[in-house]
Amino acid sequence: MSAGLIGLDWGSTHLRAYLYGADGHALESRALPHGIRQLPAGGFPEAFSSAVRDWPALPVLACGMVGSRNGWQEVPYLDTPTGVERLAQHLTRIAAPDGHALYLVPGLHDTHRPDVMRGEETQIAGVLAREPATTRLLLPGTHSKWVRLRDGIVTDFATVMTGELYGLLRQHSILGAALPEARDDADAFRRGVAAARGSGPAGALSLLFSARALMLDGVLDPAAVPDYLSGLLIGEELRMALAAGWADADDAIPMVGEGPLCDRYRRAADTFGLRLARAPDGTTADGLWRIAAAAGLVPAPATITS
Amino acid sequence: MSAGLIGLDWGSTHLRAYLYGADGHALESRALPHGIRQLPAGGFPEAFSSAVRDWPALPVLACGMVGSRNGWQEVPYLDTPTGVERLAQHLTRIAAPDGHALYLVPGLHDTHRPDVMRGEETQIAGVLAREPATTRLLLPGTHSKWVRLRDGIVTDFATVMTGELYGLLRQHSILGAALPEARDDADAFRRGVAAARGSGPAGALSLLFSARALMLDGVLDPAAVPDYLSGLLIGEELRMALAAGWADADDAIPMVGEGPLCDRYRRAADTFGLRLARAPDGTTADGLWRIAAAAGLVPAPATITS
Numbered sequence: 001m002s003a004g005l006i007g008l009d010w011g012s013t014h015l016r017a018y019l020y021g022a023d024g025h026a027l028e029s030r031a032l033p034h035g036i037r038q039l040p041a042g043g044f045p046e047a048f049s050s051a052v053r054d055w056p057a058l059p060v061l062a063c064g065m066v067g068s069r070n071g072w073q074e075v076p077y078l079d080t081p082t083g084v085e086r087l088a089q090h091l092t093r094i095a096a097p098d099g100h101a102l103y104l105v106p107g108l109h110d111t112h113r114p115d116v117m118r119g120e121e122t123q124i125a126g127v128l129a130r131e132p133a134t135t136r137l138l139l140p141g142t143h144s145k146w147v148r149l150r151d152g153i154v155t156d157f158a159t160v161m162t163g164e165l166y167g168l169l170r171q172h173s174i175l176g177a178a179l180p181e182a183r184d185d186a187d188a189f190r191r192g193v194a195a196a197r198g199s200g201p202a203g204a205l206s207l208l209f210s211a212r213a214l215m216l217d218g219v220l221d222p223a224a225v226p227d228y229l230s231g232l233l234i235g236e237e238l239r240m241a242l243a244a245g246w247a248d249a250d251d252a253i254p255m256v257g258e259g260p261l262c263d264r265y266r267r268a269a270d271t272f273g274l275r276l277a278r279a280p281d282g283t284t285a286d287g288l289w290r291i292a293a294a295a296g297l298v299p300a301p302a303t304i305t306s
Numbered sequence: 307m308s309a310g311l312i313g314l315d316w317g318s319t320h321l322r323a324y325l326y327g328a329d330g331h332a333l334e335s336r337a338l339p340h341g342i343r344q345l346p347a348g349g350f351p352e353a354f355s356s357a358v359r360d361w362p363a364l365p366v367l368a369c370g371m372v373g374s375r376n377g378w379q380e381v382p383y384l385d386t387p388t389g390v391e392r393l394a395q396h397l398t399r400i401a402a403p404d405g406h407a408l409y410l411v412p413g414l415h416d417t418h419r420p421d422v423m424r425g426e427e428t429q430i431a432g433v434l435a436r437e438p439a440t441t442r443l444l445l446p447g448t449h450s451k452w453v454r455l456r457d458g459i460v461t462d463f464a465t466v467m468t469g470e471l472y473g474l475l476r477q478h479s480i481l482g483a484a485l486p487e488a489r490d491d492a493d494a495f496r497r498g499v500a501a502a503r504g505s506g507p508a509g510a511l512s513l514l515f516s517a518r519a520l521m522l523d524g525v526l527d528p529a530a531v532p533d534y535l536s537g538l539l540i541g542e543e544l545r546m547a548l549a550a551g552w553a554d555a556d557d558a559i560p561m562v563g564e565g566p567l568c569d570r571y572r573r574a575a576d577t578f579g580l581r582l583a584r585a586p587d588g589t590t591a592d593g594l595w596r597i598a599a600a601a602g603l604v605p606a607p608a609t610i611t612s
Contacts, residue, residue, distance in 0.1 A: 069522070077522075114519040143515060159515035161479075168474040173467075202550035203509035205542060209449060209465035213420040216375070216383075236511060244508035 005298045006052055006100075007288035008062035010071075011119055012037050016284070017051040019058075024289045024298070026282075028055075036065045036072075044072040045097045052100060059297045060096065061288050063105040064119035067092070077109035077116055083153040084125045088294035105291055110156050117157060119284075120145050123256050126287030127279055128152050131254070136247065138276060140257045140265050142167075144237060146246035158246060162237045163261075169229055175211045180223050186267075188224035192231025193268045196239050204236035234268045247274055254279040311604045312358055312406075313594035314368035316377075317425055318343050322590070323357040325364075330595040330604070332588075334361075342371045342378075350378040351403045358406060365603045366402065367594050369411040370425035373398070383415035383422055389459040390431045394600035411597055416462050423463060425590075426451050429562050432593030433585055434458050437560065442553065444582060446563045446571050448473075450543060452552035464552060468543045469567075475535055481517045486529050492573075494530035498537025499574045502545050510542035540574045553580055560585040 007018040007026075013035035018026040034040055034047035042049075044066075052060065067075035075092045087105060096102035107118030120139050124147060127134055137147040142163035148155050170176040192211075196204035211228050214220035220228055241247040252275040255262050262278045269276040292298045313324040313332075319341035324332040340346055340353035348355075350372070358366065373381035381398045393411060402408035413424030426445050430453060433440055443453040448469035454461050476482040498517075502510035517534050520526035526534055547553040558581040561568050568584040575582040598604045 109519070109523075113513065113516050114523055114525075115515060116519045116522055158512055160512045161514050164479055165511075165514075168478055172474055172478050173470055200549070201507035201509075202546045203507075203511065203542075205471075205509065205511055206464055206466045206546045206550065207419065208467050208471075209421060210419050213415070213422045213465075216422055217415075217420055219420075236509075240508045240512045243506070244512065 004056065004058045005289060005292050006055055006058050006060040007285055007292070008048075008051060008060060008066070009064055009119070009122075009284045009288070010062050010066035011035050011064040015047060015051055018285045018288065019055050020285075020289055020298075022298075024286075024293070026285050029285070036068070036070060048100075048102070049097050052098070057099050059292070060100050060102045061091070061105065061292045061295075061297065062102060063122035063284070063288060063291075067104040067106065068118055073104065075104045075106045077107045077118075080108055080110045080157070081150070081153045081155045082108055082121075083151075084128060084291055084294050087121060087125065088291050088296075091291075091295055103295070103297070105288075108154060108157070110158075112156050113158060115157060115159050117145055117159070120147075121154070122287035122291060123283040124149070124154060124287065125290045126283030126285070127254060127256060129286045129290040130280065134254060136251060136253045138241075138247075138253055138255045138265070140234075140255060140261050146241055148246070158244070160237045160240065162233050166230055166233050169208070169233075170226055175208065175225065175229065179225055182226040183223045185221070185224035185227040188220060188228040189231035189264070189267070190271065191220075192228040192233075193235035193238075193271045194231075196232050196235025197271055199236070199239065201243070204232050204239065207232060230264065231268065234264055235271070238265075238268055238272050238274060242272065242274065249273050249275075251275070252277050256283050310362065310364045311595060311598050312361055312364050312366040313591055313598070314354075314357060314366060314372070315370055315425070315428075315590045315594070316368050316372035317341050317370040321353060321357055324591045324594065325361050326591075326595055326604075328604075330592075330599070332591050335591070342374070342376060354406075354408070355403050358404070363405050365598070366406050366408045367397070367411065367598045367601075367603065368408060369428035369590070369594060369597075373410040373412065374424055379410065381410045381412045383413045383424075386414055386416045386463070387456070387459045387461045388414055388427075389457075390434060390597055390600050393427060393431065394597050394602075397597075397601055409601070409603070411594075414460060414463070416464075418462050419464060421463060421465050423451055423465070426453075427460070428593035428597060429589040430455070430460060430593065431596045432589030432591065433560060433562060435592045435596040436586065440560060442557060442559045444547075444553070444559050444561045444571070446540075446561060446567050452547055454552070464550070466543045466546065468539050472536055472539050475514070475539075476532055481514065481531065481535065485531055488532040489529045491527070491530035491533040494526060494533040495537040495570070495573070496577065497526075498534040498539075499541035499544075499577045500537075502538050502541025503577055505542070505545065507549070510538050510545065513538060536570065537574065540570055541577070544571075544574055544578050544580060548578065548580065555579050555581075557581070558583050562589050
């Protein structure tokens with residue numbers, strides 16, 4: 001057993017590498033542009049070598065789309081309910097350059113809807129490393145994930161394509177076409193959130209066109225349309241989460257994501273009387289270490305306390 | 307007062323021209339590719355001249371995006387409630403080539419949501435010309451419209467961007483990317499409709515990602531993903547319409563649109579226990595004549611009986 005680890009957070013558009021010390025804290029990290037859709041000429045092996053160059057010959061644990069059908073090697077999803085221990089028992093080991101042992105973390109599959117995640121299971125493990133009693137979790141983003149847990153086990157989850165829908169409407173739809181450069185407009189965002197909240201069981205999908213009508217009315221400045229749409233879509237996600245029981249007003253739900261995006265969700269949640277609180281940074285790095293520890297690749301306490 | 311009329315159905319991507327006889331039936335029609343986004347070098351006047359070439363110097367009535375901000379001349383929307391008589395009182399006359407008198411039909415603005423339509427008000431007038439007692443109406447399409455009427459007056463309406471969302475997801479999203487050529491799959495369509503119906507108050511927006519999960523599961527053939535998405539989105543539109551009171555299971559709702567699309571809506575409606583029945587073709591041509599009659603541009607009975 002070695003005294004350290006290399007972790008790779010390897011998604012569609014990014015590759016981040018972490019060199020851990022024996023205590024589970026990242027000593028060094030690197031960001032490379034070699035997501036699995038943007039590989040260098042030498043493909044996965046070359047991207048891998050760039051990521052770990054000059055680092056010791058430690059075991060390497062990787063999560064994310066690198067284990068998908070279009071990745072280095074497909075690692076089957078594990079059905080829910082699944083926790084960290086079960087993830088650790090199903091790592092796939094593949095041959096990697098420079099004598100490294102490379103292990104891939106499987107994604108999760110929820111048979112209820114059905115739904116899938118790949119990469120987020122490791123972020124969840126990172127949250128659990130600090131807060132083992134977590135029962136709800138939100139990971140906002142291109143494909144937002146709402147997660148329910150029991151005793152550290154993911155029981156079910158739902159993906160909402162809020163970020164991708166926003167991008168589609170902004171770049172390709174009649175609502176976003178020919179707009180001037182967007183400017184931040186907190187009032188327009190709030191108006192969109194409120195419209196989604198007021199849509200009731202009908203939902204806010206039928207309100208998208210109001211972005212155009214409000215602009216034609218002169219109520220919404222064209223430069224504020226993107227923030228109105230952002231509010232409408234994030235509001236619709238929260239409306240759905242409350243209607244489907246992914247969230248309720250009694251609990252504060254931890255949130256893992258980029259700061260400005262989490263801030264938008266937090267502001268929208270205020271309108272719904274819902275409490276979302278951003279979890280500490282570094283969940284993917286923490287989760288890789290946590291899973292490596294459960295797999296016996298490194299010695300580590302089960303909970304990160306710092 | 308002349309004994310006939312020329313009607314123009316002038317949208318973003320199409321221009322259709324009708325030459326009517328004195329009895330309100332189209333003697334001849336033409337389809338030109340000169341929607342307002344695809345004008346010839348000579349702009350609106352040249353497109354107009356092409357559309358009416360060799361026809362008598364009759365008054366011309368035009369509806370659709372030709373009266374929008376990006377059209378030949380902007381014609382302000384009329385607020386609901388508005389019926390045919392009020393539309394006819396607010397035609398805008400503009401100078402047109404070749405000695406023609408050209409009148410533009412205003413669109414409608416619903417202050418409730420807010421919402422707008424331009425072109426559909428004339429289709430509605432066409433439906434009313436045959437069925438004056440119509441109280442509900444669905445115009446499915448890129449921007450579907452659900453309409454409520456009282457005594458032939460449009461009281462309110464809602465736009466659902468179902469067709470545009472389908473196109474965005476199909477062409478630009480992760481769900482539609484890299485799919486093989488689509489094939490018709492009635493089972494996949496039905497599965498999508500059923501999923502939307504089963505989504506309850508949460509709505510089907512949170513189920514979009516299931517298209518990907520079902521494909522990864524091998525349940526959905528990649529070539530059937532478009533029909534699943536079509537079912538999911540049309541089903542969501544119907545779920546919304548029922549939740550918001552635009553439709554209920556007691557009435558048969560007439561539907562104005564293209565045959566294959568109306569057939570999809572009819573099949574989806576069966577799953578919801580909702581009755582949608584396609585109205586006769588030619589509603590725009592009928593509506594232009596009906597509005598022209600109300601404006602005194604032509605003599606005509608209020609109801610088309612054939």
